[in-house]
Amino acid sequence: MRLVVGLGNPGARYARNRHNVGFMAVDLIAQRHGVSSFRSRFKGELAEGVIGGARRLLLKPRTFMNDSGESVAETARFFKISLSEIVVIHDEIDLRPGKLRVKCGGGTAGHNGLRSIDALLG
Incomplete structure (x- = not known):
């Protein structure tokens, strides 16, 4: 893994919304690993640092969720x-808050942010 992307919607209005759990997770990863100074690049907030002994990029797209693929x-x-x-x-609407699912590959399961990424990269 070289790029960790946290999906969410920009703006204070959405900051603590369940839909923004991706942003929250990336912020927590950055904090725990001493990665600082997110900067505006590629229509998002990007930071880089060493995590697990390797250089990693952390990205929070600043487009709305449905356009995250850009x-x-x-x-x-x-x-x-x-x-x-x-x-x-x-976020995963089918899971209760606080629950986590890890999967490799597969479909978008109707998630518009994943659809956008898949359409532009898949």
Whole structure:
């Protein structure tokens, strides 16, 4: 994994919304690993640091959820990152709050943010 993407919607109005769990998770990862200074790039907020002994990129797209693929695709193209090197953290309406599901590949399960990424990278 070279790129960790947290999905959400921009703006204070959505900051603590369940739909923004991806942003919250990326912020927590950055905090726990001493990754600082997110900067505006590729239609998102991007930070880089060493996590697990390797250089990783953390991305919070600043497009709305349904257009997240724009930010992810621009970042992946610039850094020459393949789809298999990207981890996406997002909400899952089928799970109760506080529950987590980890999966590799598969469909978008109707998630518009994942659809956008798949359409531009898949």
